[in-house]
Amino acid sequence: MNYPEATPMMQQYLSIKEKYADAILFYRMGDFYEMFFEDAEKASRILEITLTSRNKNAESPVPMCGVPYKAAQAYLARLINNGYKVAICDQIENPADLKNESSKRLVKRDVVRVVTPGMIMEDELLDEKTNNYILSISQIGNNTGISYLDISTGTFRISETDNFPAIIEEIRRVAPSEAILPEYLQKETFFSSITDALHKKAITFLDKNAFEYRNCRDRLNAQFKTISLEGFGCANLKAGVSAAGAIIHYVCETQKQKTVHLSGIKTYRLDNFLLIDDLTCQNLELLKNLRTGTKKGALLGILDRTNTAMGARMFKNWIRCPLLDIDRIRLRHDAIEEAIAKKNIARQIRECFKSVYDLERLGSKIAMGRANARDLTALKRSLTSLPEIGSYLSEFNSDAFQPDQNFQFDELTDLLEKSIREDAPPVINEGGIIKSGFNAELDELISISRDGKGWLAQLEVKEKAATGINSLKVKYNKVFGYFLEVPKSRSESVPAHYVRKQTLVNAERYITDELKKFEFKVMGAQEKRASLEYKIFTEIRKEIIKYNNKIHAGAQFIAKLDTILTLALIAEENEYTRPEINTTGDIIIEEGRHPVVEKMITGERFVPNSISINNNDSQVLIITGPNMAGKSTILRQTAIIVLMAQMGSFVPAGKASICITDKIFTRIGALDNLSAGQSTFMVEMQETANILNNATSHSLIIMDEIGRGTSTFDGLSIARAVAEFLHEIKDKGVKTLFATHYHELTDLEHTKAKIKNYNIAVKEWNDEIIFLRKLVEGGTNRSYGIQVARLAGIPEKVIQRAKEILFDIENGNSSPDSQKISPVKPKIRRQLSLFKKREDQERERKIIKKLQNLDISGTTPLEALNLLNELQDKAKKIPAA
Structure with missing residues (x-):
């Protein structure tokens, strides 16, 4: 410049x-x-x-x-x-x-x-219930490394894979505030997919030296004070180490200090958790309500009743990262079951949590030199609560309630109790933070400052008596320090040793040698006091840092405990049951409920539903029924119950047996993406393609109204082809709930061994329908669209006209009023045989031709019966339309 x-x-x-x-x-x-x-x-x-x-x-x-x-x-x-x-x-x-x-x-x-957005330590700038991550990506050979850090809590993770689409989904799951990328990635063809996943996030590009593997490895070893990364399980993850090392480089560049609280890194595999892609997270409204963007009306809003900030962050992570390990899932279920059985003890522990502050962020702030005296007081209160919590835990047997170490901090809490004032100000360099009696030198300086006020009062009394000026005052300001103020009308009575300092409209200000000596002594004592208190404070802070790893471990344990006890509380209050985790590949839910909808609906009772999916005869369920009947709720609640079971929670059902699911995919609705030039149908097809390309035989797929974004024939063709593909995927098929208005798809039950039809029951009454909200076996061939339109408030005149048009279509009426509508009729007729095999169509033509050529008047009753029997046998060989 x-x-x-x-x-x-x-x-x-x-x-x-x-x-x-x-x-x-x-x-x-x-x-x-x-x-x-x-x-x-x-x-x-x-x-x-x-x-x-x-x-x-x-x-x-x-x-x-x-x-x-x-x-x-x-x-x-x-x-x-x-x-x-x-x-x-x-x-x-x-x-x-x-x-x-x-x-x-x-x-x-x-x-x-x-x-920067990813380098924030201040509580005022952070959401206490959400981690604030900075994320880094690196590529070496065919492997892509990913690492992310929350500097405010010390959470630091690393992974690596050769599955690049999995990296993109992981970026979306982590949802960082900021990302750092190597400059060379901008030249790669896949770069746009990274920036799409980081939409509206701050991105910083660093030169390749920041990501050079050897430099990054050495940087991490120096940070963790180790000679290798073997102990963290990431020594062979070169791309991952490159990404993690770049983060440490960026932290050093931006924070200008040592980050002693970053003492290790956790290695994990991307396939350690049930994959819930970002679209599914939105569709199931796990974290946010689709309409409002808040957690009210989302699964998190219903389930999260944690009492600590650490617990809230962990709870959110458990929802986003359900487990695949049966043993770990059962450990969580065991703990929840025991907490429910010992609910009085659990309630007392939850009461203790109210005295526990955000230990993770407190520890990090102290280590980074961002903490004030109030933070140290919060730390003391939190650590003081841990022994009481520990005493209650002795009543539990489940492994989840057994801490890995002893969380006694007696020496540290004793130090904080003796040193830090409860009423300390928020600033740390102006004094007033250290208690009397902690430091002898400081006590002397405090005494001088305190006694000075009495001395000034005595000086004022003495000078009034000596001069006879009763209106004389001893005052202070930042410009002149201490001075004697006398009204102008009495200035002639001022002694000769008073030195005029300032003249005002109505007063004169003076100083004396005695007053200046006092000022030097007191002001010097105040400055020394502030300086000494700051020095003592920093020494206490150093002592706390020695406990940093132990504090962080304690915070993690409290977070887990808070999460488990919250799940137990929710399970008891809402009559959730413990799900069985099976290895047979079945999902069996009896009297299942949607955990959010049952809480949000008013004016009617929530109707539970049972559902059974397996890999034998009920792998793909075709679900038909009118709009507003509850198809989408049943689809979503099934996916949510599976997710809750695998996160270790009890589930809203009378009984449930759940197999391990590796991925949950949803295709529910679509919004036009006009800014990207994408129609509803294009979005729908892209989402469907993602499912078909990435689902495995262990996945769960929710498909809702696929194909409706295009013409009837195209939509029906695509819907059927997708259903057939899911039935056959990788020669095993995949568990799928397939809601549709294409009633022709119910024909698949007769041709595919693992497809079964279900519908949402309704009751007709006087040309109106009553939604029974019950899933029953069997298909339906009606959509009840006109009745639903009436319920939605469509004017009666439009309803009546729609009925006339429907009657014309169904009966082939070609009156002038229906000229524009009747051409649809041939399409509907052709639709009925759209998917029949050529030989079946040939059989049908022969039956029709034989009937057309039959001489009814010349046929005896016996011949007619024989012919009818023959035609029936032939018709049975043709699949129903």
Whole structure:
């Protein structure tokens, strides 16, 4: 940036800004963070603050704006939420130290931290119930590595695979706030799929050196203080190590300090969990309601009753990552069962959780030097609650309730109890945070400050008596320090040793040698006190950091305990049952319920439904029935019950036996993506293609109304072909619930061994229908569209006209009123035989021809019976339409 008229201060600013060109620079000047040039123009617009200028009389005034130092957090949050990085440039030396220097110079400044969407430590900027991840991708050979870090909790994970589509789904599942990518990936053909998965997320590109494997390996070993990565199980994951090492590089570059709380990394496999792709997560409304975007009306909103922030984050992760390991699932079920049986103890533990703060984030803030005295008090209260929780746990037998280590912190809590004041202010460099009696030197300084107030009161009384000026006051301000103030009308009575300091309209201000000596002593004591308290505070913080790993482990255990006890509470309150986990490949649900819908509906009772799917004779269920009857609810509740069982939860059913499912796919509805040039039908077909290409014989598929986005013939053809493909997929088929309005598909039950028809029962009454909401065996050939239209509020005139048109279509009426409609009739007739084999169609033609040529008047009754018997035998060989 060229600025020839730059002052020394502006030269300093420009030299720092040059190093952080991609960030908005908060440049500390006194009590404000100032921004200049393009930064000021951007920030003033986003923050809605006044844009002014520096050197207004110059030929080229410099645009500038500023925010108060003490209110910077709120402004920082808005910039981060708009996708910007902010470089915090502070004074790195005390201006008071320059007073002793003979030559005047600028206070040294430098960037002490770069705040990015993925590098946030402040509670005010974070959602306490959601992890805030920064994610990294790297590629070496055919393998793609993925790693992600929540610096606010210390959660750090790594994985690697040669299945690139799985990486894309993992990006969506992790849902990072920010991503770092190697520059070379921009040239790859698959790069667009990565950016699509990171839609509207902040992306930073780093040069290849940041991702170089050896550098990254050494960087991780240095961070973890190890000689190899064998102990973390990722030594052979070169692409993964590359991604993780790049994150550590980025952390060092932005945080400008050691991150001692990052002491290890967890290796996992992408196929360790039940895969729920992002579309399925949305369709099943697991985390967010589709209409409102909030958790109200979503599965998370119904189930999450956790009492701790750590528990809430873990609960959300359990929903998003159900297990595949039967033993681990059963361990969770065992724990929930025992918690329900010992509900009084469980309730007492949950009560203890109310005193437990966010230990994960507290530990990280302390380790990163972002904590204040109030955070240390919160830590003390949390750690003090752990022994009581531990005493209750001795009543339980399940492994999930047994901690891996002893979470006693007596020495640390004793230190915090003796040192940190409960009423400490939020700042840590102005004193008032350390208790009396903890440090002798500090106590002396506090005494001087405290006694000074009494001395000033005595001085005021003494001077009033000596001068006879009863209106004399001893006062203080930041500019002049301590002074004696006398009304102007009494200035003639002032003694000769008073030195005039300031003249006001109605008063005169004076100082004396005695007062200046006191000021030097007291002010010096206050400065020393603040400095000493800060030093003591940092020493206490160092002592806490020694316990960081143990605190983090305790936080993880409390999170798991909170999650399990919450699942037990929900199960008891809502009459959920323990599901059996079978190895036979069956999904059997008796009297199943949708956990969200049953809570949200008003005015009617939720109707439970039973369903049975297996790999033998009921693998693909074709479900028909009118709109609004409840098909979608049954489809969704089946998928959710399977998911809940595998996350280790009890389920909303009278009884359930669930096999391990590796993936759940859904194709439910579609919204036009006009901005991408995609129609409803194109979106529908892309989603269907994803399912057909990625489903396995162990998956569960939910298909709702496929093919309705195009013409009747095309839609019916595609729907049938998809159903047949799912029946035969990989020579084994896949468990599928297939809801449709194409009643012709019910014919598949007669030709495919593992397809079975079901329908949602309705009752007709006086040309109206009553939804029974019950799934029953067998197909249906009616959609009840006109009756549903009436229920939806379509005007009666339209309903009556629709009935007339339907009658014309069904009866071939070619009256003038139905000229435009009747041509549909031949299509419907052809539809009936659309999927018959050629030989079946030939048999049908022969039967019809024989009937056409029959001389009824010349046929005896016996001949007619024989002919009818012959035609019936031939007709039985033709599959029903």
